[in-house]
Every structure is written in structure tokens, then in C-alpha cells.
Amino acid sequence: MEKDLENANPTILSVSELPSRRRKGPAARTGPDAGCDKIVFPKHHWPYGATSSSSDEDEDYAEEPLDEQDIYGTRPCLLFISRRTRTFSNYACLIDLISPISDPEHPHTLGQLSVVRLPDIHLTPSPREVSGSNSLVTVRVDLTPTINHCSLATVIGLAVRCRLERTLPPNYRVDVRMKPGSHDQDGQVNKQLGDKERVAAALENDALQAMMNKMLGACD
Amino acid sequence: MATPSTEAPTADPQGPSAATSALRPPQQPHTATITPLPPFQPDLYHRAWSSIPHPSLPLLATAHAKSVTVFSLSTFTKHSALTGGHARSVRTVAWQPPRGSNKKRLGLVTGSFDATAGLWSYDVEGEREGALEREVRLRDNDSDGDSPEDDREWEFNLVLEGHENEIKSLSFSPGGQFLATCSRDKSVWIWEDVSPSDEDDDDANGDWETVAVLNEHEGDVKCVAWCPSRLPGARALAARRRYYSAECLASASYDNTVRIWREDAADGGEWTCVAVLEGHEGTVWQVQWEEAEQRRGKKFPRLMTCSADGTIRVWSLKQDEDDEAEEGDQEEGGFNNNPFRGIPNTMRRSLREEWECTAVLPQVHTRDVYSIAWSAETGLVASTGSDGVIALYAEEEAEEEEGKDGENETAGSSPPKTTWRVLGTVTGGHGPYEINHITWCKRFDPGAGEGRGKEEMLVTTGDDGVVRPWQVRIS
DSSP, rough: GGGSSOOOSSSOOOOOGSSSSSSTSOTTTSSSTTTHHHHHHHOOOOOOOOSSSHHHHHHHHHHHHHTTTTTOOOEEEEEETTTTTTTEEEEEEEEHTTTBOOOOSSSHHHHTTTTTGGGGGGSOOOOOGGSTTTTTTEEEEEOSSSTTTTTTTHHHHHHHHHHHHHHSSEEEEEEEETTSSSSSHHHHHHHHHHHHHHHHHHHTTTTHHHHHHHHHHHOO | OOOSSSSSSTTOOOOOOOOOOOOOOOOSOOOOOEEEEEOOBSOOOOOOEEEEEEESSSSSEEEETTEEEEEEEETSSSEEEEESSSSSSSEEEEOOOOTTTGGEEEEEEETTSSSSSSEEEOSSOOOTTTTTHHHHEEEEEHHHHHHOTTTTTEEEEEEEESSSOOOEEEEETTTTEEEEEEESSSSSEEEEEOOTTOOOOGGTTTTTTEEEOOOOOOEEEEEEOOOTTTTTHHHHHHHHHHHHEEEEEEEEETTTTTEEEEEEEEGEEEEEEEEOOOOOOSEEEEEEEEEOOGGGGOOOOOEEETTTTEEEEEEEEEEEOHHHHHOOOOTTTTTTGGGGTTTOOGGSOOOOEEEEEEEOOOOOOOSSSEEEEEEEOOOOOEEEEEEEEEEEEEEEEHHHHHHHGGTTOOOOOOOOOOOOEEEEEEEEEEEEOOEEEEEEEEOGGGGGGGGGTTTTEEEEEEEEEEEEEEEEEEE
């Protein structure tokens, strides 16, 4: 079985070495996993559609990028903070959303295999400049496949795109790419991952859907 | 998915009360005001791909999930639904032009990610002329469309199988004789309706034959569109170049190109690629023909394309003096009576056509442009895409006057370049969501007032499952 692997001996980081905000987040949070759940099932009404939300609500749930410079330098973080209570009503850190995705052929996560790395996640514009919930924010994730001919690169990319699209608010546009030079056919893979129609059709494929569920199983 | 927004950002949910002017823009439109009308009900909640208006009746068919919802344009509510025909999402839908004795029923074709196309029909009781129109109107007057018979009439008649992967787009030729389908398998299929012409209504399924499988694209084929071959410009060319049949097909692809296909009448009806349009630097999402005939006269209709590279381009056929010469009365003749039909291949002109990009619209979009709509009435163009922006453009008239009658053109020179102007934009047309499709369609709602059946509005279809009409005012 081992010999079928594309990359039999990947470099693996131990969990404690991974950059994360899960364990050292602000004390006000209720628990390490609560953050993601709250994004998946937001308890409050998103203030989309400016006419329907009062100015009160707008203020209440504005994004406030308080923690841009935290101890890990995890810049691509978003905080959804209730200004009234000064507690975190929602919390998301992009690296924590995708780092726990399982690799399709190793019993490790994409974070452990350094397929997703902190410096390769970019938010444009920075959350500080975002004016409202309808303003587009582009998330770009550059993946580093474990070896440069990994045929599973597309599947990994799909899982990352899928994970982010399911968890981030709808004004986020997710661009997942192979880090330049990291993959033999990065142009081709990038184009596939950027094609909404192909992604949508792929996710209706049962085999691929099962694989996605397995890879994303550890995230929720 | 988060709760879809039901209010557009600038929403003025109040329908317009005095929609009377602006049926046609003045000579030089300067600005446009695009205001949202109340969205179609019910909300579909999940991603909807496209909404196609019926060419004459007040109906709009929206492809979403594994089904199609048909909305009434009179009431902005659900008219009927097509369900149960496909195993995966329906990506696209086309209304079947009435053929022969089939005028008493509606025909729809669905193209699905399950690699098949389905032919559906909606029978209208009664044999009288105009029964269909009456039936549609009657249903519109029904209370709220919750009547238990709502889903009864659409019947799934026939499935067209052949593609290996998802069907992305399909299109009927103007007379309804041909249906083109395209797929991720890189091919375009052309199907011909070979039903006997005296067919009884009860057996309305029809017989379809594959007449061509076109394999020249190097990537997914995203869109197919038939040339409006009844326009004078298209007819004139077909008549002049006798070895063509009148029909002409354009296909847009993931390989960044557009291809033009014609049936070579002299070569046993073989369909061949006569031109490759190169210039886009990303997937070409949609291709649309110019249908506003008064603008082009005897010139062949132009093409417009939109792409993942964020641009919209206009393409024109390079016609030589021979093509543009005044035609005799042979327009309708067609190739069947063609005296040159037996001429051997080597004696004929090349089928090859030269197309040129004659305009790039001002760039508004920051991400993929998924859809464009070129009005047959006004020549105005609307676009939308991943950035959720809706933009409206007009072509500058000035240059057309200067370049009139080829004064600036020497024989066989390039078709004139034109410039376009942005008349107006709307950001966040569907809140934070992507917009997948835009189309022009006639207004039939009471708010249109005297413009009912004449005034055009825009309809957008988004990832939020909302289908939203927009009133367009030109000043």
C-alpha cells in the first residue's frame, strides 16, 4: 500500500509546531472549536441587504480586525465582534479553517504537511478597509503540494476552496492556486480550481463528494 | 449557505408606478438608472444558473438545482415547474421554437450536469388558435399559484444522450430545425429535428438525429449560440456565398477561443469550423449575436463575448466588396436550388472566414464576467459576473456615421472599430453574492403601465437563488 503513494515520505510537522490561534486565542471565547461552528451556523442575522438591517445591527456586528498582529503574526484573521458587549460573537482564522483538512493519502493534515502555510494566505483588501458586508474580499491561498507532480493537487485545492466557501460569508471570493513553481501543471490546476462551473459540477460527483467529506471530516 | 438577502442594497421595493417613457433610448443615451423591481417569488434559496425568457409569451424559465422553475412575467410568481428529469443540476434551458403543428404546446429543453438534454412539453387544452396565450394569461390570474395542479402539465418527453460530461449550454437554431449542445467533453453536438411535419399533436415527442459532433475545441465548451439567420445581413451573405446554408453557430470555450461553424452545403452537409476567434486571455463564458437589425443593415451580425479575463469583446466578420454588394431577390432561395452545388471543392472559394475584434468594452468588472445581454430592441448591452456588478453600455453612434458606406474602408479592409460607453452600474446587485446570468426581457407586469409588452427590463439570476427584475431608465 505504501508504494502506491505519490509521496511516501513527506515532511510532517508535529501539531504543537503548527501556527494556530486555536489554543491561545482570547479568553473570551467559549471553546476552541466553537469558532468554526458559529461561522457554519451563524446565530445572528448577517446584515446583508443594508435596507433591512438597522444601523444598530450594523454597528453591532461590524468586522473589527483587532488582532492583526498577534503573537503568531496571523494577519489573515477576521473577528466578528459585538461592539456592544465587547465579546466575540464570531471568530474565524483562515489558517484554522483549512489547516485541519486531511491529506487524501496521508493520515496527516494539510497543516502538518505544510501544504497550507500561513504566509501564503492573503486577504485583499485587508479587513480593516472593508466598508460593509457587501464589499468583496478576496482570499487567496497558495498551496504547496508535497511533491511537484502530485496528481491530487486538484483534489486538495478543491477541498480548500470548498471549505472556505462553506464557512466564509458570501462576500468572500476564494482563489486557490498552486504556489508558482510548486507544481508541474500549476497553470492548468489553477484554471480548473478557478472555474466555478467545473467546481460546482465536481462537487456533484459522488466519488469526489465522498472524498471531500472524508478530507473535511476533521474540520467540524 | 447564509440566509440569502431578499433586499437589494439600493432596493426600492416599490414597483414603479409611472413606467411609461424610455421604451427606446434617445439617439445618444447618456446615463442609465437601473432600479430593482420586486424579485420573482418564491425565492429559490440555492444557486440558480440562468433565466431564459420565452420569445413571445410572458414566461421566464430559471434553471436551478435539478429542476427548472417557470415564472410568470405578469405577476412575478411561479407559473409551473419541471422536476424529476435529471440526476444532477440543470445548468441551462432553451425554449423550443414552434414547429409545424406544434404551435399548441410549449417546448423546453434542459441541459444538465448529468450529461443529458431533456425535451419537455406543456400541453394546452383546446385546439383553438391562441389557446396557449389564453392559457398562460388565465393561469396568471390564478390567486397565488398554489393551486394543486401547478406541476401537472410539464411532461418529460425525450432524453438526448451522447455527451460524456456535463452539458453547459444549448441553443435552438432560429427555425427550430437544429439544436446545438455543448459539454465539458470539449465537443459541440448538433441535433436535427426529423419529426414528420404532419405529426399529430398527441405524439409530440419528436424524433431527433445527431447530424454533427464537432471536436475542435481544446477545452470545455461553455456556450453555443445560433446566428439570427433571418436578419437581412445574415440572409444576404448566405445568398451570396451560395455554398453555405443559412445557419451559423458560434461556440465559446475554456480554451479561451470562440469558433464559428457552418454547414458546407456543397460537401454533403458537413459542418465545419470556418473561423477561430482569439484574443481573450481566459475562459470565454458566453457568446451572443447581435440581433438589433436596424443597426447593421446588410452587414453580417456581430458577436459579443465575455470572459474570465474580465473583458467583453465585439467581433465582426470581414466582408469583401462582393459580400456587401447589393443583393438581388434571391434571399430566400437557400442552397437547395443552388446552381453551383455540384462544383468540385477545388473550384470553390475557401470556407474560411476572417473575424476581427472590433471593440473592447470599457472594463467595469474586476472578476469573471459570466454573462452579457445584447438587446434586440435598443442595441444596449448589459453585463454581470462574479463581482456582483451589473453594468450597462451603449455603442457610440458618431463613428458609424463617419465610416458610413465604407468611405473609410478600401475594398476588403477591416470592419470599422467602434467605441462603447458605460451608461450606468449597480454594485452588489444580489448583495454579496455572485450573479450568474443576465438577460433582457419584455415587461408584462402591471407596473409597466403602457409599456406592457414593449418596454424592456433586465433580469439577473444569482448564487443566492434570487431572480431579480430591474427597471432601466435611459436619459
